[in-house]
Amino acid sequence: MSINERKWPLGLDKDDLRLAVTCFFGGLLLAVMTGPEGNLSSPGFAFQHSIFSSHVYGFVIFGLLLGALSVTRRKSKMGVWELPVSLRLVTVKEKIRTLTNTYPAIIFGVVAFIALIAALLVADFTGPLVPNKLSFGQLLHQFVNSRTYGYISIAEAPLVIRLVRTRLKKSTPAQGSIFSSNVATVIYGLVGGFLFALFADPWLPPRFRWSYFTFGGPSNNAFFHHWTTYLWIVMGGLLAGRYIFVKTSDIRRAKTQRFRRPRAEVSASTRFVMYAGCLFVAVEAPKYLNAFWQSTIYQQIGIFVLLAIGLNVVIGFAGLLDLGYVAFYALGAYTNAYFTGALPIHPPFILNTFFVVPIAVIVAMLAGVLLGLPTLRLRGDYLAIVTLGFGEIVYVLISNLTSVTDGAGGTGPAGGFSINLPGIHYAWSAALTGDLSYYYLLLGFMVPILFLFTSLNNSRVGRSWAAIREDEVAATSLGINPLKYKVMAFAIGASTSGVAGVLSSAKLGALFPSDFALQLSIFVVILVIFGGMGSIVGVLVGAAFLNWVTQYLIFHSFIDYQDADKFMYFGALLILAMIFRPQGLVPSKRRVREFEDEEAGLGSADALGTAVEGPLS
Amino acid sequence: MASFFVLGIFTGLIYSMVALGYTLVYGVLRLINFAHSEVLMTGAFAGYFFLHYSMTGTSFSTPFRFLLLIGAIAVSGIVGAVLAVVIERFAYRPLRRRNAPKLTYLISAIGASYFILNFVGKEFGRDPTATPQPITQNFNVTIFGGQISAFDISVLVVTLILFFITNTLVSHSKIGRSIRAVAQDSETASLMGVDVNTTIASTFAIGGFMGGVAGLFIGMSAQVSYNMGFTPALLAFTAAVLGGIGNIKGALIGGVVLGILMYVPIYWIHQPFYEPVIGFGVLVLVLLFRPTGLLGEALGRSA
Numbered sequence: 001m002s003i004n005e006r007k008w009p010l011g012l013d014k015d016d017l018r019l020a021v022t023c024f025f026g027g028l029l030l031a032v033m034t035g036p037e038g039n040l041s042s043p044g045f046a047f048q049h050s051i052f053s054s055h056v057y058g059f060v061i062f063g064l065l066l067g068a069l070s071v072t073r074r075k076s077k078m079g080v081w082e083l084p085v086s087l088r089l090v091t092v093k094e095k096i097r098t099l100t101n102t103y104p105a106i107i108f109g110v111v112a113f114i115a116l117i118a119a120l121l122v123a124d125f126t127g128p129l130v131p132n133k134l135s136f137g138q139l140l141h142q143f144v145n146s147r148t149y150g151y152i153s154i155a156e157a158p159l160v161i162r163l164v165r166t167r168l169k170k171s172t173p174a175q176g177s178i179f180s181s182n183v184a185t186v187i188y189g190l191v192g193g194f195l196f197a198l199f200a201d202p203w204l205p206p207r208f209r210w211s212y213f214t215f216g217g218p219s220n221n222a223f224f225h226h227w228t229t230y231l232w233i234v235m236g237g238l239l240a241g242r243y244i245f246v247k248t249s250d251i252r253r254a255k256t257q258r259f260r261r262p263r264a265e266v267s268a269s270t271r272f273v274m275y276a277g278c279l280f281v282a283v284e285a286p287k288y289l290n291a292f293w294q295s296t297i298y299q300q301i302g303i304f305v306l307l308a309i310g311l312n313v314v315i316g317f318a319g320l321l322d323l324g325y326v327a328f329y330a331l332g333a334y335t336n337a338y339f340t341g342a343l344p345i346h347p348p349f350i351l352n353t354f355f356v357v358p359i360a361v362i363v364a365m366l367a368g369v370l371l372g373l374p375t376l377r378l379r380g381d382y383l384a385i386v387t388l389g390f391g392e393i394v395y396v397l398i399s400n401l402t403s404v405t406d407g408a409g410g411t412g413p414a415g416g417f418s419i420n421l422p423g424i425h426y427a428w429s430a431a432l433t434g435d436l437s438y439y440y441l442l443l444g445f446m447v448p449i450l451f452l453f454t455s456l457n458n459s460r461v462g463r464s465w466a467a468i469r470e471d472e473v474a475a476t477s478l479g480i481n482p483l484k485y486k487v488m489a490f491a492i493g494a495s496t497s498g499v500a501g502v503l504s505s506a507k508l509g510a511l512f513p514s515d516f517a518l519q520l521s522i523f524v525v526i527l528v529i530f531g532g533m534g535s536i537v538g539v540l541v542g543a544a545f546l547n548w549v550t551q552y553l554i555f556h557s558f559i560d561y562q563d564a565d566k567f568m569y570f571g572a573l574l575i576l577a578m579i580f581r582p583q584g585l586v587p588s589k590r591r592v593r594e595f596e597d598e599e600a601g602l603g604s605a606d607a608l609g610t611a612v613e614g615p616l617s
Numbered sequence: 618m619a620s621f622f623v624l625g626i627f628t629g630l631i632y633s634m635v636a637l638g639y640t641l642v643y644g645v646l647r648l649i650n651f652a653h654s655e656v657l658m659t660g661a662f663a664g665y666f667f668l669h670y671s672m673t674g675t676s677f678s679t680p681f682r683f684l685l686l687i688g689a690i691a692v693s694g695i696v697g698a699v700l701a702v703v704i705e706r707f708a709y710r711p712l713r714r715r716n717a718p719k720l721t722y723l724i725s726a727i728g729a730s731y732f733i734l735n736f737v738g739k740e741f742g743r744d745p746t747a748t749p750q751p752i753t754q755n756f757n758v759t760i761f762g763g764q765i766s767a768f769d770i771s772v773l774v775v776t777l778i779l780f781f782i783t784n785t786l787v788s789h790s791k792i793g794r795s796i797r798a799v800a801q802d803s804e805t806a807s808l809m810g811v812d813v814n815t816t817i818a819s820t821f822a823i824g825g826f827m828g829g830v831a832g833l834f835i836g837m838s839a840q841v842s843y844n845m846g847f848t849p850a851l852l853a854f855t856a857a858v859l860g861g862i863g864n865i866k867g868a869l870i871g872g873v874v875l876g877i878l879m880y881v882p883i884y885w886i887h888q889p890f891y892e893p894v895i896g897f898g899v900l901v902l903v904l905l906f907r908p909t910g911l912l913g914e915a916l917g918r919s920a
Contacts, residue, residue, distance in 0.1 A: 037739055
């Protein structure tokens, strides 16, 4: 009797067993991954201390639960297991809908809960950074301390207003009427926040007061700093409320009309408010972070967000894969070092760093074209390995060409940004802490780049990229030259990386080859993939979030985590993302459709092309 | 000059073993297996552990050294093959099952590579170590001014034997016939009763075995560390493209030619770090002027 014919209990089969075993071993693997560091002299140490210790229980239980859950899901999908009515997913959804229609307050409760979690995170994010690792219990304790209450109440206030208003009316606000639409809500929120700041704050006991929990910000009795803070919190809350609102109404409409309609077009005024709000948050929020995050937000988060925006053009828009992206970053940085006289070889003239930016753009773009032209002529997947090689070669060269780059010892101080006009002298400060001037400069570069890329993607060029991604042959027959557009995307990505290199080197000063190691390119790829390739919002969110997590875990982790381990988790994340959610966290709608189409055998979702077809005799 | 020539040939032979893994997978799946560098690294670690725990004494007889070498090759190769199959199972097969775009395969392979790399780094530490040498260091032959050591001879013998076995396997055995069938047209092959999944797994296993053995030799000639696989794998891919990707004999010839092209110029420029730079230059030039490689692209009957 073979294994397939054997009668299994409960209608289980071999695949269920496989699923459960995979989940169990996944839990074990997670336990080993989060365990202590090992060394070669006692190779069993790390395994022994992660598997044969109490550390393992949580992960094994997690694995088993995950296994049970996936088996249950599979069986109920196949119709083998008749779940009790109350447990069936469809029924649960149905019930929730009935409940929320009857009691709108439930929706409010759920939203409030989400806002609460978000507020806790914000509170923890901006709080003092404890420079040693905390256990999970301590972490929880820190979450639930007094200073978080303020954040919770503020984050929830606008949501309350918005949700109560819409739910009471049980309809969308009338279109066109300016005071019943979003503008009105924004005004209510702003006035509410302002009044709250004006009246409530002095009445609160000291430990609940804003001044108690703003550490880095100028908080000593500074009235204006108070109310700007409330403004941005209120604005963020409003935007979140708006988003949630649009989504629920959209779902409701889809359910009643039984066919899928695109999400309601966001009106121009709303979009303007959203952009302005985001910009406002980006400008104001860092002032209230503590010194550690103020220094991190430039070098770690900001630069990488810029890099991810550039790589998104290559991966997301053009559908190519660039694994040597950091090489262009290095080119930009060393161009700055060269023209500001920090390298052993001297330039013909010393330039202000502002003038180095266009040169770096041209250098990186030229390198991109030179590398892209021979490679992209063939097939797209060769680009991945050629860029990988290029990244490694640039790293080898800057480490070893000591007479040109000073090698591993690091260059002299590269020039920072400064303005020297008659009457105006200003130099951006390279101070490590408590100085945001470089952050605002970066923002000044990033915002135009964002607008440029957005409009590029909506232009003829962007449409050509989409056409090449989806069907290269058809695109060619319509007169689009695939090589031209692929090289263009690759060069645009490269030049963005060059700009990031200049910005980074201006703040860093001395450059070391280790700052340009190849794994940084992989890191940027991860940022783009995690956020959602092709979606600018997704890439921004993903890049900021992952960078924050990596910094956060160094100090707050309740697992055995070191900075060098991050690529282990990222590698696993990449595999899981490709298997379960290739479109990323905040996907681009068009990309999702492309993935679905390619999986159904229609068109394609990347510009890697098909292999050379031919006789393989 | 002659010594650089010899160095190039024997390093190239090792690269050609790695290149075979790229070539087979590319021939069957039309994909660059980015995780192959980690197969090499893991093979080197397996060989290190085997030799470290079996060479506990101080002096060894020649037959025992021979047995040690055979054992190390077997262990490295099998660990490499198992890892390659595991990579195929977890990073490729879920995607293949749903007919995912090519981009996702590349990204998932990069993810697998970085996961394995840093997992090994975390579990066994990040410091490089030397592998104990089972091959005697006191034996050298001089031919035309180039010194050939016992290590070089064993590399030559092992590479030729493994290539002969692989070639025979692919061109004359049943599994080889199914590999070629899947390489030509996997849908038709599956209609003809070929188990595509098993065939692809066995392709990975063959390439992984060779990769693991190559890792052992690289570990013996240099050092074993968690990130040792990257540069050899990149150069091996160049060798595969140079010989004609998808072509088994091409991998062998491409490896040797690349080795010579890389090491002979070092004789004049005296800067060993130019080795990967030259290798990369060769890759770009081949892509520019002869993208099908020296022997052409085919996973064919005679190849």
